[in-house]
Amino acid sequence: MKRALEKLGCAPVLEAADGIAAQEVLCRHADVALVLTDITMPRMDGLELLRWGREAVPGAVWIVLSGVETFDSAVAAIRLGAFDFLPKSPHSEELAVAVRNALERRQLLAERERLYLELQRKVHELEQTSEALRRDLQRAEVIQRALLPHSPPPMEGYCIQAVYRPGQHVGGDLYDVVRLGERHLAFYLADATGHGVTSAMLSVLFKQRLVLVDATSGLPLSPAAVLDAVNRSICEAHAAPGLFLTAVFGLLDTSNASLTVASAGHPPVLHLRAGRETRLVRRTGPALGLAHDAQYHEEHLQIAAGDRILLYTDGLVPSGTERDLHRLQQVLAEQRSSVQDILAQLHDAAQGAERDDVTVLLLDAHAGASWFDNGAEGRAAAASRAPRTEQDVVFYGEADEAAWLALRGRATWMQSDVFHETGQAVLAAQRPLVLDLSACEFMDSTCLGTVHELVARGGVTLVGVAPGVHALFEELSMGDVLATVRRDAPAAPELYAIGAGSSQAAVQQRILQAHEALSSLSTRNREEFRDVVESLRGDQQAGGGHG
Template structure:
């Protein structure tokens, strides 16, 4: 059928630049088509197309986009109802306005049920037609606007999801880097402690009590007790400026550059030792503000004569039962600042029961509860036993200290018979000792494991960011529960992240008794971790439903173990992950080799 363009629609000039709607008028009555088409001209459409029946309308709708169709119901060849049914399958985009007389009212109702936007009686009023079409166009605009908003929201959600994924990747990277850094710090702590004297020497007529506590894994304090010959002992205490790794490097440099004898093996006096050491350190230290304070004592153990030189260090305290304590102030500036610095010497004679106290400034502390050198002197002169003295001073220095504290080192020398003791407790062992005096504390809110039992089911819940420090607690709890209950359900609904050690440990738990272990409430992020590491065996134990948790769930306690035990747990977990795929093996082989080497070195050291 031929298509007729409305004379009033401006179709001759409507081209690609036209932006108005396209309207199709379908009616077998030419006069009716003309009336409707002209009436729509005020809406300034891009086109108003006219066809005389449904077949002609099919051709138009099949080859171009139409916004609104105004159609009669009764037409030859194909009715308006048949046209609408066809359009539902082939071009559902336009909105439909139905024209119908009273004799076709039932058909108009059918059209409305098919989704017609509006119904107008015939002959229609032109104003009604305009309003109906304008409403239809407004509806189309609302649909387009809603679609655009949905697209914007979807795009924003996609960007947000990408940002979240990027942040999660950064967090994982930072956690992995933090674990590597902590591992390096633990190794550095072992190396630094190797620089300390291991056992007190046997010195007839003299007793030595020492205490060393670093503020973190590594620190800037250092001390040594050196048997120089049959008559002389050297005592050294040093404190590098700053904290952490930088201070530890300075203390190691101090140890390497310290020479208490000349090239011929002859003893050097304390002033000369510090002077030579100052020049060596000044050449080696190029960082502004880096320096070391130190005291060197050369003691004749037969006569009690001591020569003391101090480089910017807190005053040594000499206490005698027969007199007032004396402060032995420093005799020169800190080491590494002025290459021309010189160091005088103090000379004292230590009689029976005299005490000489050397300490770093961490003992003095800071703040309202800080103790002074006078406080130290009074404590030194008290009746406190020499073996208890360093611990007493340490507790006084750390009382009410909740933030990071400075390194603390104490050397107490007493002239008198009795055993000597060196106390170089690592930070982990110090915490263990504190835990013996306090009830165990639950894990932090950031990451928490709980366990409970109901009927014949045992439960473990994991929440927050669960890292390697919880791996032993998880494994021990799971093993204990599986020995008593036929089924263990591990709930991961509140778990945000697990590191590789925890993932490997979880895999070991599942495969230890695969018929008894079930996982539930696994988040998409945790599932992604399992999929990334080819943990298909673990995923196969994920339940689509979940069991309600027992009302009483008790926190698992974070039990600290020694470095060898933790290293063995990390090694086992990473060996498990490495065995799951070639990609895992490539990813974790370096970690496995490093852990094996560390544990091998530890075993060799223990064997020695």
């Protein structure tokens, strides 16, 4: 048998007189590819050896040798996991086929295992990438909302309402209402093509290139001039095909109640005139970013008391048919119909799972309360309906005067990265930030250091600091943090949970930076956190800066 195997190219071929001896050989050579064993042997038979070997040498393939009198035992061996059995003594051709098939099976099993492990690795990488993208989009949403107006400007004899709802975390819709001097009120809506990050970046480019006032005279530019200038600027900034925006711009002169409107490929503006037929202001020029030499015209409207002006993006009436426009006019004409009523009757009823971005702006020619709803509460309400877990620690919300971040329960290094990055995004957008610690029972040193880093940037106020957390601030000489604590906390907006999911490298870097920040505050802190900082720095250097 040994000589036959060697002729087949198997080398080296190891021998053992019985099951016990085979155990010793296999323990010394765990990489054995193929085991041929008789069933009847002294001290330990082939079946017992097989039972042991399936656990001890899982990479080996087994073939049993059986005589007529042990045929039933050979069948039992197959049930135990043997690949094949051969009658004693096998012909060379039988042996060659069985050995070749057994080794091929072993190779296939090894390849399957390799592919399975590779698939697991790829799935893990995709999960990490997906989580990183989700967190990036979540933080991009924070930044994009900071570009939207939060408080309506003062206006006598008029009130304005606006609702903004992105279809995803970020969207391509953008709006603003700006007071220009004592007489003029400028407002606009823009809608970038597509959805998600691409459209959001295009809308940011639009806002960046928008100029409302003549640099020489200081007077408001006409709507046509505004659209003409921003169109040329966008065309010069990119030449990518298929990227464009629609926009509508209005300039209201409150001294004589005249409104000038220019529309760059945007859905019709509705002018509901009290007691008269509704007027539609259709596009007065092409969409922005399509043609460098595009020309824009203007429509002039006279606003009477009780009139209503409605601007909206195409997410409100995606089809844009005359029938839908007529339905929109009916809803607008309904007495006391608000922007939220319009959204509920048209957008929410028509949209399915794939929701489009939608923004609606309503100007009423009468005194009343003005407000902007940028969707933070709506998203918070949706989040509040989702199942909450005990791991929810970091929460976010928007108020008119500031963005809010809250830590609840026990805040540790596991939430520090998402807490830090969200706070940094708010401050980078130059929005005031309120840190609500009213429900925070405990903060570890990483979270404490992160709070110090955020406060050091400026624009941060702490509210609801419990005595235990306040004592930690005092113990670690966090004087700058203590100076920002307010006792008279304003009412918090509704907050929604932000999930943690940072990579190991990001968390490790966050822990190091937080402890470095604490170490810089006092000699006592430096001594207390020295070992932690040195250990983290050593780990980072050993890993080449990667986790």
